[in-house]
Amino acid sequence: MENQQSAGPASSLPPTAAQTSAENPWPLRVLSEKLKIHIENSPVTWVEGQLLEANVRNGHAYLTLRDVDVDNSFSVTVWASVMRTLDSTPQVGSRVVARVKPSFYAKTGRLSLNASDLRPVGLGELLVRLERLRQALGAEGLFDAERKRRLPVLPGKIGLITGRDSDAEKDVVRNATLRWPAVQFRIINTAVQGVDAVPQVIKALHELDADPTVEVIVIARGGGALEDLLPFSNEDLVREVAAAHTPVVSAIGHEADRPILDDVADLRASTPTDAAKRIVPDLNEEFAGLDAARQRLDRAVNTLLQREGQLIASLRARPVLANPQVMVSSRAEDLERWRERATAVFSHRVQRAGDEISHLRAQMRALSPQQTLDRGYSVTQLADGRVLRDVRDAAPNDQLRIRVAAGQLTAAVHDIFPAEAPAESN
Incomplete structure (x- = not known):
């Protein structure tokens, strides 16, 4: 039941x-x-x-x-x-x-x-996995040199992601300050190993990347075992660094350590101290460079002045500059010779032309009608002005005008005597 x-x-x-x-x-x-x-x-x-x-x-x-x-x-x-x-x-x-x-x-x-x-x-297995991930990311082009951005020559403010009170933080800040005392930092302390490292570093990266005053970001950590450095080969962190707009410097471990973050970062520093040396110039070196440049400039200017002075001295030593009147007087003599030559040629040409004109005038006078009249000939014209060449063109009582060498006269036709035809020869 x-x-x-x-x-x-x-x-x-x-x-x-x-x-x-x-x-x-x-x-x-x-x-x-x-x-x-x-x-x-x-x-x-x-x-x-x-x-x-x-x-x-x-x-x-x-x-x-x-x-x-x-x-x-x-x-x-x-x-x-x-x-x-x-x-x-x-x-x-x-x-x-x-x-x-x-x-x-x-x-x-x-x-x-x-x-x-x-x-x-x-x-060994961890290294194989890391190498496989490295090759996959490299095939995507995340490590290409064309993607890497140039660091500013003198960043106004440096973003630093590192562990709290770590030697890496002290190395970066101390060495950067020694090189350039006016350098400014914005430091965000995060876990740099363990399960919290990746999300905290990514969060700090986003915060610094969004700050317009931060011109370069440094991710720094001291050396350690491979397992301790694994967060800096995490795929999520690597992709976030590749997507950042601000240049990123990787300063992880020692020279022998090479997490994947080194490959995708815009600049790999072998150590945190090396990162400080590469992100800011050395003030003393800059002053020394300025002094050297100033000395080179002085030498170049002095050499130029000396060379130009020698050139001016050589120019002044030339006869034309030592006695400038020579150039004018020699040209004046040439000009006088050319003037005399031109005058002679012109006079000769004028004389020849005058002779030609006289000859032409004599020819013209010899062939002129006045010369014929002067020899005793006359020109007879009818009343209408036609020249009388044939007596048959005139009639008795016609008025004729006769031009002689000196003057004119009129006459009347009384008799006409035609010219006899020439006898034909047998």
Whole structure:
């Protein structure tokens, strides 16, 4: 009877969570059972993280595994049967990969992971991953020299992202101030290793990049193990640096350290001290450079003046400048010779032309009608002005006008005597 009574209410429970209501809820155990079934049906997954806690009791290991980039963590249980297959005991701070399956403890509602395999991430494997990421980002062009921006010659304000009270901060500030005492800094202290490093550095980068007074940003950290420098090879941070509008200088670790941030930054400094030397000029060197430039300028001006003075002296020593009248007098003599030559040529030409005119005048006079009249000839004209050439053109009593060498006269025709035809010769 009791079994029948208990079976009745169970059969009336809503089959799905969506069908539950305030009037017809699930008992908590039903939700726990269903969650347990759903969660434990999840596939086995390989995950990577860093061990925050590692407690070994009775052969079992109870671990806390945290994500290497963000603040997410999970409890992980490694049973003794699995522990016996491991090469080493898990250590706090080590980076591991684990083959896990979710487990839900319904009694307390606790979700954890059961590990069936646990392997430490070796240095070689980390380097391989970093190199693979470096090649992928390089293929996208994030490391191209054309993308890198030039640093200002003398930045008005330097943004510095570094750890609080770190040697890197002191090195950058001290060396930059020694080189250029008037240099100004805006410093943002962040975590430079661990899970909080990447989000804090990205946040500080955004804040400094948005500040118009900051002309260059330095991300600085001292040296350390490869695992400590991993945040500066994080893909999210690298992409944010590539997208920044302000030039970024990477000063991470020592000369041998080379996180991916070095490749994408606009300038890589081997150390924080090197960064200080490369972002601001040395005031003493600048003064020395000015003195050297001033000396070179003085020498150049003096050399120019000396050379020009020698040129002027050589010019003054020339006869034309020593006695300038020579140039005028020699030209005056030339001018006089040319004038006399021109006068002679012109007189000769005038004389010849006069002779030609006299000759032409004599010819003209010899051929002129007046010369003919002077020899005793006359010109007879009819009344209408025509020259009388044939006596048959005149008639008796016609009035004629006769022109002689000196004057004119009129006459009347009395008789006409035609010219006799010449006799024909046999």
